[in-house]
């Protein structure tokens with residue numbers, strides 16, 4: 145098992161105006177998130193979100209982050225959300241084992257000392273996409289089966305964006321300190337997510353693109369200030385950090401899914417500043 149955590153710094157809009165493709169990728173993109181048997185995390189200075197993949201095979205995995213975070217254990221001052229996008233598996237939370245089939249999720253409250261990840265079958269490992277944000281209060285740990293998410297249809301075929309936004313961790317259903325999380329699935333033959341685009345200066349947001357229809361599928365992810373956008377070509381199971389001042393939308397060469405996660409000033413999903421099409425540059 146290898147444990148990796150890389151750091152990505154925070155930027156001003158002016159910084160990225162002159163970034164080339166490699167610089168954009170270095171500063172905002174994370175690839176190779178689900179390597180079998182490993183934990184691969186990214187620590188972004190945008191609201192200090194930690195996100196990444198835990199892919200257990202034959203051995204159980206636990207995120208041990210104490211000295212790096214200057215605490216006694218990982219979730220001492222953090223909360224954690226996770227969604228399983230791989231085979232069936234389980235999480236054992238302070239000794240209590242809970243099964244998680246594909247697309248099931250969990251919210252784990254601040255102060256939880258041990259979270260151990262396992263796969264049922266090492267040949268088709270669970271892929272736990274984990275997102276952790278700073279917390280100040282313990283809210284109840286909660287299993288979040290996919291069927292209980294808020295399933296919100298949006299878009300239509302004519303606009304090539306017929307999709308379902310599944311709100312998994314949403315302030316209308318449960319308490320968290322900061323974290324909100326969801327899983328959006330495009331219908332076959334649709335390519336655009338989050339169009340018309342928006343910003344929300346009050347919250348940053350990461351996207352993990354996943355479940356691509358074929359190996360050559362790519363999503364052109366657009367970010368940056370609305371009048372100065374950049375794109376990153378996303379491969380399957382890669383993630384991108386979108387600062388609060390940045391739009392975040394994309395167009396795929398086939399349908400796909402993505403997991404979004406947000407934190408910042410508020411937990412109001414609808415607090416978005418829509419961008420007029422004429423203002424995009």
Ligand SMILES: O=C[C@H](O)[C@@H](O)CC(=O)C(=O)O
Pocket residue numbers: 307309326328337338339349392404413416
């Ligand atoms: O602030 C909210 C987020 O950007 C996503 O929920 C948008 C999304 O899933 C979509 O439009 O497909």
Ligand SMILES: [Zn+2]
Pocket residue numbers: 342343344349392
């Ligand atoms: Zn957003």
